């Protein structure tokens with residue numbers, strides 16, 4: 001049994017080696033800001049696997065950004081529902097690509113963070129203070145956040161907290177694929193940062209974490225064998241902020 005499970009995971013890994021994904025479009029209260037608009041999108045869809053790399057912040061290192069990087073800052077009313085749309089590559093939407101929005105082997109959580117910035121188009125992303133606003137891990141029926149994202153054709157929706165301060169933020173939406181996460185490095189981190197301007201809002205300052213720093217290779221949600229019956233899953237990072 002153990003032997004065949006190991007073989008199965010090797011086959012999964014081999015068959016999905018390049019079936020990755022990119023967050024490439026943001027919707028605000030059901031209205032798209034445009035494809036690749038207001039998001040720092042890389043041209044290549046490969047994962048980050050080093051949790052201590054600066055590439056884990058907003059990608060764009062080993063997977064260089066499409067240039068010029070969008071200068072758009074997307075207006076988002078505090079409390080709005082936003083939808084992050086992911087696809088296998090920048091050109092795979094609606095093509096019949098069997099690995100769009102991501103290969104079905106890539107089970108794992110979907111997570112979103114915000115960091116307040118002076119200017120959402122600023123190049124510097126190190127040293128920012130991030131707070132988690134959404135996570136979807138493993139539910140009691142054994143379905144993962146990524147499974148739901150695939151069912152929703154690459155879309156994941158969540159709310160921008162209504163009580164945070166108005167101003168510019170980077171919205172880091174992340175997907176972690178755990179199909180090869182039995183040892184570290186193995187988990188595949190996919191993330192892009194959208195540039196948003198929150199309007200309205202309040203004056204609450206959430207507790208924050210740093211990237212890199214928020215995740216460790218030894219986190220139970222980072223190094224995990226998902227080819228076993230799991231009664232629960234601990235999504236990496238802090239708890240989700242709520243007003």
Ligand SMILES: *[C@@H]1O[C@H](CO)[C@@H](O)[C@H](O)[C@H]1NC(C)=O
Pocket residue numbers: 073167168197198199
């Ligand atoms: C953000 O929104 C405020 C309030 O509407 C506006 O004054 C400001 O110019 C906006 N900033 C950007 C970068 O869009």
Ligand SMILES: [Cu+2]
Pocket residue numbers: 016017018019020021047103106177188
């Ligand atoms: Cu992949």
